[in-house]
Structure formats: structure tokens, C-alpha cells
Amino acid sequence: MRQAKLNVGLLNELKSLKTSEQVEDFLEQHDLEWKHLGGRDTNENSVHMVKDPANALNERVTNAIDACLERAVHENKVDSASSPREAVTEVFGLSKAGYNDMSPHWVKDTADSNINVAIEENSKPNRPVIEISDQGIGQQPQDFEDTFLSLDRNTKLTKPYLIGKYGQGGSSTFAFCEYAIIISRHCDGGDVGWSIVRYNERTSGDEEYSLGVYEYCVLPNGDIPSIPESEVDDLSGSIVRLIEYDATNFKNSLSAGAGNLYTVLHRTMFGSIFPFMLEDRRVERFKGYNDKPKRRTVVGSRYRLDKPSKYVDKSRDFRRVDLGEYGALRIKYWVLNDRSAVEQFADPTEPIVFTLDGQRHHTETKRYFKDGTGFNFLKDRIIVEVNCEDLSHSGKRAFTSDRESMADSDQGRVIRRKVIEALAEDDQLDALNENYKHKAIRETSSEQEERAKDLLADLLQNPKEGDEEEAPAEGGDEEEEEPVYEGGDGEEDEGPEELHDYPTYVKIINKQTPIPAKQGRTVRVKIEVDADWKFEELERGEITLDLSDVDGLTYNRETTLEDGRKYIYAKVDENAEIGESGVITAVVEWEDGRFEDERDLEIVEPPKTTSTGGAGELQSPEITQVTENNNSLGWDETDVVEFHPDEGDTGRVYVSMFNENIEPVLEDIPTEDTARQRKSEYTGYMAYYEVMRETEAQEVDADIDETYVKQEQNRVAKVLMRQIVDGMTPEVM
Known part of the structure; x- marks a missing residue:
């Protein structure tokens, strides 16, 4: 049987590959063949089960946690009948009260010695390398095809101490990267196995295929490539390197805010029962790192919210909400005094988080909360965790394997109803809602005053309706008649003939083309959409204006939707370049639909003024x-x-x-x-x-x-x- 003589130098090379070009060069230098992932000729749909790259990455972290728990069972450190929380408590000493009962040193040391998630720079800022390494049980090369490289083969169902039995699996990350490099050695020792996963479009061969296929590399004899144990003495557990991973929504540094992996992982691991380390190695891009990787411990949003915080106004814990045959729920909510801080802990649009073994499995929108409770003034400042660990086996069937939704089943409907009932009947939430309503009516802010001042300036400078319909500029000569927007027929002021619950179109109805935006002034964009006012007020959907194509334009304010009309104002920078032009796009979207309309816009000179105004x-x-x-x-x-x-x-x-x-x-x-x-x-x-x-x-x-x-x-x-x-x-x- 032919064996590749691989050495530790090659292992270091595998661990250093950062771009798809480097991986392709590496593959060309080695005599390798390809097998279909999961042994299936059609596997694309299985890999693409998870829609969000952050949720897919969460599956990899889950695998790493499970590997550590699996090793503990293998080494007889924990009872194999334990739940995941009990296993972490037995082996690693986590208190039943959670991280709040543990020292910061325990949290950091446990994370640091077991699981590390690293981000590495490459030539594509939005597509970094993400590496997940763990000190777990690892795998023998001959077991790769039943573990790392399998599909829909859940080997965890009979292991109650593992978290991943309810998930889709780490294979979902393959959909969001160009290549995945997998390296592992069993904790008992043995050779180091490795393989590389890729997507083959299958468009260059003699046969025609309607779908591509995910593949992994093997030796010409079909074996998983390996490195002899004698040549490697410093590797334990597993390493998965995701080359050019889609990090568009979390590409920023590890600072506070929604656009970074630190926040994303805290959201997906909301009630995490196992801490892990996050390391950002992009030191050249982020100068604030002082040429050293930035490292932060990920513990889940629940722990961060439970710590003494300047953001949390009130919180409450419902220790048991009975569901009968479906078991029980534990519900906790936090009301934040700063609405903008919600995004540091949860998705602001979906702040009701359902967790199972600490991981996010489903979310509900703030509309679900508002409509169910009537607490309109809390919807933008509340975060709720629905802990589902105490559901019965039947109750847990409410969750789907992608950790992104709850099934529309009897279990799911009962869970949703019981959650909203508990929140709606809470006297503390009722009082808080009244308190924040009073504040909203009485309080002022610099933001309100600035918006009012902008409106006043606009009214004083543009007394007629809309910047594009101002009187002729100083000099007396009337401007030539401007072309009417195509489709308006000169009667756009009459509005849509019929208004609907959901729109059938959107269009910008300013008369002039391109729309003139006066330097240093405010331009009003008139938007028509055949939906009634409830479309936005009841949060069925939203109407927005994309200004990103024109330098010097920033969003300023907007009116409500009335009789099919909405005005959105944009501020034109006083230093905007005269003659700068681009496209603005009106967008109307809701859960099941989206329409767009584009118009040209040009920065023009403002009216000449005297020193007195x-x-x-x-x-x-x-x-x-x-x-x-x-x-x-x-x-x-x-x-x-x-x-x-x-x-x-x-x-x-x-x-x-x-x-x-x-x-x-x-x-x-x-x-x-x-x-x-x-x-x-x-x-x-x-x-x-x-x-x-x-x-x-x-x-x-x-x-x-x-x-x-x-x-x-x-x-x-x-x-x-x-x-x-x-x-x-x-x-x-």
C-alpha cells in the first residue's frame, strides 16, 4: 500500500496556508485524489442547510466543545449519562449557578487551555482565515470519513453529554469558505490525519452536471493522508482552518459593536456552558493591537448581561414555566437603559433568544414581543433568553437542526404562547413600559434638537415643497422646464389609486432627473409605495433609501408613510464636490418580498447668498x-x-x-x-x-x-x- 512520506515541515505548511491560491499550489505539489463528501454524489443541499455563516461557524465551536467533553468521557472523568451542563460541571468545575459563581481566572484558564478560535489576515479583508483548534479527543486518520468528512451521520444521538446532537454539524462551514483544511490526532496518540475539502463545480469535464459537489482529498489508494506519530510530538486534538471564510458581517476588530466576531459568537453562544478563547491575529490592519494578537474570552451574552452593568436597568428570572408533557422553560429578561447597547448582546431586531445547552436555536422578533405584550416602549430595549434545557424529549422536537428556527408544530406553538404569556403578565415589565413611555414623552435630547434645527433650516431656506422645486436662482432667468419622471404622467401628486397591506411597487417620484442636491443643503426624496400607513407603523416591513453610491450624502430624517407617500431627507455635505453624481435607491422590503427603484442624483451649487443670509x-x-x-x-x-x-x-x-x-x-x-x-x-x-x-x-x-x-x-x-x-x-x- 502506497504511503506518502509526509513530515513535520508539511504539517507546518498546512497550518500556514491562508489563501485559495496557496492551497491550490499546495495541492498541485502532491499526488492526491478526490472523494465525494459523505460518500454522496449530490451533497450540495446538505452542506447548504445553514443559511448564516455565523451560525455555521457556531457549529464548528460546538464540535470543539463536544470534542473536549468526549475526551473527558473517554478518559473516565465524567459519567457518560450526564447532560452537557453536568459534564462541564463534573470535569471542569463549572458551578450550577454558571460563570457568575466562577472566578475570572477560571473562565480565562478553561478557555485558554481547551478551545481557540483565531482570525488571520489574507488578501481579502472580508474573507479571512478562521481557525478553530481544540484539545479534545481528536480522530484517527481512518475515522475521518465517519466524522469530519461525513454528512447527516449523527454519531452523537446516543451521547446525552454532547451538545451537537441537536445541530446540523460543522460541514455547514464548507458552504462559506473556499477550502477547509482539517488536521487531527487522537488523544491516545497515533498518526496525524489531514485532508482538504473543496467545492467542485463540475463544469469542466466531459459530463454535464446541474449541481456541483463537495469533495475531500485522499491518497491515490483512497486512504486519508497522514503524518507518522514519530515525526510530530506537539499536536493534540483537532485543527480546522477555513480558508477565505465569508466574514462580511463580522469583519471588524474585536471592539464593541455588531460587526465583529466577538459579538457574533456571544450572540450565537448566548448562554454558553463552556468558555473559549477568541484570538485576532490581524495586527497589521488594526494598529490598536500594538503588533500583538488581541485575545478575548467568549462566555455568551447571558453572563455579560448578568455581570454588574451600566446598561441593565432591570432584570427578572422565571425559574420554571410549566409546559405539561413538553417539560418546562426557564425565562430571563433584561431591560436596558441604553437601546443602542442591545446589539452588543443580541440581534436588535430579534431580541427573544431561545437556547438549548447554552446555544441559540431560535429567535423571535421584537414585533412578536410588542404584539404579544403591548409593551411598545420596551421592544427596542429588552433582551429575553428562553432556556429550553428542561424541555422533555418530545418538547425538544420543536427545534430544527440548523439552529436557526423553531418548527411550526404543536410544541413550537405551545412554547411561543407560554413565553409571551409570562412576559405579558409581568408587573415589573408593565411598570417599566409606563416609565419609558413617560420618558419618551417628556425627555429631550441633543439629537431631537439637531433634527428640529435641520427641519427649521430647511423650512427657512426652502419654503416651497421640496428642494428640487425651488424658485429660480438669483438672476431672474427662469429655468427650462424639467422633465417629468417617467411613469409619473405629471400626476404623481394624486398618489396610488389603491393601498394594500403589502406593496406591489416602489418608485421615486421627484420631478427632476437627475435629482438636484444642493451643496450644504438638505434634499428631499419623494417615495411612492402602494401600501397603507400600517405597513411601517405595525412593522410589517420597512422603506429605506440607499445613498451609498453618492459621496457627500448622509441620512437626515424621514416622515411616516401617509396616503402612499413617504419623504426621506438627506443632508448634503458642504464640501461635497459640485457635479458629483450617482444613483440613489429606494427599497421597500418585508419578510416575503422586496422592490427597488433607482434615480440619478447630482450635487449642484447652492443658491448664492449675501452676508445677511x-x-x-x-x-x-x-x-x-x-x-x-x-x-x-x-x-x-x-x-x-x-x-x-x-x-x-x-x-x-x-x-x-x-x-x-x-x-x-x-x-x-x-x-x-x-x-x-x-x-x-x-x-x-x-x-x-x-x-x-x-x-x-x-x-x-x-x-x-x-x-x-x-x-x-x-x-x-x-x-x-x-x-x-x-x-x-x-x-x-
């Missing part, structure tokens, strides 16, 4: 929102607005946010985001009303009846806020 323009004052707790003017609930033209360089407008006419209207606002948006709009329009009133009063130099002015201000405030809350366009006032 230009032709017909007023300089935009600063804006301050006044609350009961921030009330230097000594106002009461009957005061509305004041313009102080001599304050600062441009004046300042003070707008009351606790006026007796607007608070009752705000009580009907359904969500925190809506409250903030409506208050910004109200502040901007109220400031515009007052600036124009004061300007006109100064021009006529008339005696002012202060009592009448205050009455009129209150009337305008009440009508204006009601119009904004009802989704009407305040310009019609």
Missing part, C-alpha cells in the same frame, strides 16, 4: 427644547415658544415640551421612536412658526397683544401636534 433667506437659529427639569425661563404648562433673536450669532428658539396642549396628544403615540420623531417635527415646525411670526411683527412694527399671542401659540401647538401625530403634512397649515 441671501435672497429671501433667514439664518437658522439654534433650538432648545424646554422641560420641567430644564426650565431656565420659568415657564409653566401654558407657555409654548419664544424666539430670542439676539441670543448667540443666529438667535435661539425655545420650545416647551411640557405644554398642556401637546402632552395629551403624545399619550397616543405608539412607540419610543415615533415619540422622538414626532417631537422633533413638532419642535422644528413650532420654531418656524415663531420665527416667521416675530419677523413679520418686526416688519410691521405693530403693538403686540401678548395675551392674544399666547392664545394663538397654544392653538397652533395643539393643532400642529395633532396633525403630526395623525401623519398629516404640517406644510398645509
Whole structure:
């Protein structure tokens, strides 16, 4: 039998390969053949079972944990009848209370000595090498085809101490990398086995195939390549190197935020029962690493949320929620005082996390939470873990093998219903919802004031509807008639004839092509979509505007969807290059559909201005929102607005946010985001009303009846806020 004489130099070469070109060069230098993964000619669908590269990577980490537990059983350190949590407790000393009962040294040392996940740089920033190494049981070369290189052959079903029995398996990572290098040696010793997995499109041969196939390399005699035990003395366990892995959504450094592997792994291993080390070796790209790999311990989001945290306002643990024949659930929630921090622990759009043996197996959306509980003001700041370890065997059948969804079965429906009932009936959540609703109505922020100021500036500089419909520039010559957008027929202001629950199209209906965006100004993009206002307000879907193709444009604000119309405003940088052009794209999407519409946009010169503000323009004052707790003017609930033209360089407008006419209207606002948006709009329009009133009063130099002015201000405030809350366009006032 022919054997390749491989040595430790070759092992080091395998461990150093970083690009697909390097792997291909390596393969050309060795006499190797190829076998179909899993022994199947059609295996693509099995490999592609998992849709998310992060979830697939989680399967590799699961395999590494299981390898460590398997070694413990093999060495008689744990009872083979144990559950995964019991096994970790017996072998590694994890407290039943979890990591909170363990020292930081235990957590770090356990991770460091057992499992390491590393990221390595190559020529493609979005496609790094990801290497998973463990000190687990390892495999003999002759067992590779029944373990690493098998498909749908679950050898863990009779091993209750393993986590991976409910998953799809590490083979799902093959779908997201160009090559996978697998190296392993059994903990009892023996030769080191290795192989390389690739995808063969099968388009270059004589036969035609409709599907490609995943393959692994073997020696010409069909054996797995190996390195004699005598030539390697420093390898134990397994190494899997994923070459050019799709890391588009987690390519950033290991800092806080959603776009890095540290956060991704904490999400997928939400209630992890086994810590592991994450190492980023991309020292040249991230100078903050000071030429040393950055290493962080991954313990799961539950542990991080349970630690003393500046983010967590309140939490509560339901130790047992009975499901009858399906077993029981344990539910814990955390309400965060900072909404933006949610993404550090869970997907903000799907913050209800169902875990099994610590791993995320299913998520539910914030809409599921909002619709089921009515706690609208908590949906963007709550994280819930539904621990499913105490489900019965029948109950666990609710979960699918891809760890991405729950089956639409009786078990799944009972679980979902019981979870939402427990949360909806919780008195602490009810009180917190009222508290955050009150804050949303009463509190102000610099962001609200900035948005209001932008709106005020836009109204003062562009009194007509839309930047693209301004009066002719200074000089008196009328502009040539602009072409009407194709498909509008000059009647786009009438809106869609019929509105639906879900749209059948989206289009940008600005009249001018390309849409002119004035340097340093705000451009309004008019979007038409034949869906009713509930499409966004009830979170069926969303309408967005992609500005990424045009340098110098940034999102500014947007209106609600009303009568099939939505306006999205973009700020044009004052240093944007005149003549710069590109495509903007309106996108409407929901769970089952998506439409797009593109329009050309060009950066143009702003109207010429004089030192006093230009032709017909007023300089935009600063804006301050006044609350009961921030009330230097000594106002009461009957005061509305004041313009102080001599304050600062441009004046300042003070707008009351606790006026007796607007608070009752705000009580009907359904969500925190809506409250903030409506208050910004109200502040901007109220400031515009007052600036124009004061300007006109100064021009006529008339005696002012202060009592009448205050009455009129209150009337305008009440009508204006009601119009904004009802989704009407305040310009019609």
C-alpha cells in the first residue's frame, strides 16, 4: 500500500496556508485524489442547510466543545449519562449557578487551555482565515470519513453529554469558505490525519452536471493522508482552518459593536456552558493591537448581561414555566437603559433568544414581543433568553437542526404562547413600559434638537415643497422646464389609486432627473409605495433609501408613510464636490418580498447668498427644547415658544415640551421612536412658526397683544401636534 512520506515541515505548511491560491499550489505539489463528501454524489443541499455563516461557524465551536467533553468521557472523568451542563460541571468545575459563581481566572484558564478560535489576515479583508483548534479527543486518520468528512451521520444521538446532537454539524462551514483544511490526532496518540475539502463545480469535464459537489482529498489508494506519530510530538486534538471564510458581517476588530466576531459568537453562544478563547491575529490592519494578537474570552451574552452593568436597568428570572408533557422553560429578561447597547448582546431586531445547552436555536422578533405584550416602549430595549434545557424529549422536537428556527408544530406553538404569556403578565415589565413611555414623552435630547434645527433650516431656506422645486436662482432667468419622471404622467401628486397591506411597487417620484442636491443643503426624496400607513407603523416591513453610491450624502430624517407617500431627507455635505453624481435607491422590503427603484442624483451649487443670509433667506437659529427639569425661563404648562433673536450669532428658539396642549396628544403615540420623531417635527415646525411670526411683527412694527399671542401659540401647538401625530403634512397649515 502506497504511503506518502509526509513530515513535520508539511504539517507546518498546512497550518500556514491562508489563501485559495496557496492551497491550490499546495495541492498541485502532491499526488492526491478526490472523494465525494459523505460518500454522496449530490451533497450540495446538505452542506447548504445553514443559511448564516455565523451560525455555521457556531457549529464548528460546538464540535470543539463536544470534542473536549468526549475526551473527558473517554478518559473516565465524567459519567457518560450526564447532560452537557453536568459534564462541564463534573470535569471542569463549572458551578450550577454558571460563570457568575466562577472566578475570572477560571473562565480565562478553561478557555485558554481547551478551545481557540483565531482570525488571520489574507488578501481579502472580508474573507479571512478562521481557525478553530481544540484539545479534545481528536480522530484517527481512518475515522475521518465517519466524522469530519461525513454528512447527516449523527454519531452523537446516543451521547446525552454532547451538545451537537441537536445541530446540523460543522460541514455547514464548507458552504462559506473556499477550502477547509482539517488536521487531527487522537488523544491516545497515533498518526496525524489531514485532508482538504473543496467545492467542485463540475463544469469542466466531459459530463454535464446541474449541481456541483463537495469533495475531500485522499491518497491515490483512497486512504486519508497522514503524518507518522514519530515525526510530530506537539499536536493534540483537532485543527480546522477555513480558508477565505465569508466574514462580511463580522469583519471588524474585536471592539464593541455588531460587526465583529466577538459579538457574533456571544450572540450565537448566548448562554454558553463552556468558555473559549477568541484570538485576532490581524495586527497589521488594526494598529490598536500594538503588533500583538488581541485575545478575548467568549462566555455568551447571558453572563455579560448578568455581570454588574451600566446598561441593565432591570432584570427578572422565571425559574420554571410549566409546559405539561413538553417539560418546562426557564425565562430571563433584561431591560436596558441604553437601546443602542442591545446589539452588543443580541440581534436588535430579534431580541427573544431561545437556547438549548447554552446555544441559540431560535429567535423571535421584537414585533412578536410588542404584539404579544403591548409593551411598545420596551421592544427596542429588552433582551429575553428562553432556556429550553428542561424541555422533555418530545418538547425538544420543536427545534430544527440548523439552529436557526423553531418548527411550526404543536410544541413550537405551545412554547411561543407560554413565553409571551409570562412576559405579558409581568408587573415589573408593565411598570417599566409606563416609565419609558413617560420618558419618551417628556425627555429631550441633543439629537431631537439637531433634527428640529435641520427641519427649521430647511423650512427657512426652502419654503416651497421640496428642494428640487425651488424658485429660480438669483438672476431672474427662469429655468427650462424639467422633465417629468417617467411613469409619473405629471400626476404623481394624486398618489396610488389603491393601498394594500403589502406593496406591489416602489418608485421615486421627484420631478427632476437627475435629482438636484444642493451643496450644504438638505434634499428631499419623494417615495411612492402602494401600501397603507400600517405597513411601517405595525412593522410589517420597512422603506429605506440607499445613498451609498453618492459621496457627500448622509441620512437626515424621514416622515411616516401617509396616503402612499413617504419623504426621506438627506443632508448634503458642504464640501461635497459640485457635479458629483450617482444613483440613489429606494427599497421597500418585508419578510416575503422586496422592490427597488433607482434615480440619478447630482450635487449642484447652492443658491448664492449675501452676508445677511441671501435672497429671501433667514439664518437658522439654534433650538432648545424646554422641560420641567430644564426650565431656565420659568415657564409653566401654558407657555409654548419664544424666539430670542439676539441670543448667540443666529438667535435661539425655545420650545416647551411640557405644554398642556401637546402632552395629551403624545399619550397616543405608539412607540419610543415615533415619540422622538414626532417631537422633533413638532419642535422644528413650532420654531418656524415663531420665527416667521416675530419677523413679520418686526416688519410691521405693530403693538403686540401678548395675551392674544399666547392664545394663538397654544392653538397652533395643539393643532400642529395633532396633525403630526395623525401623519398629516404640517406644510398645509
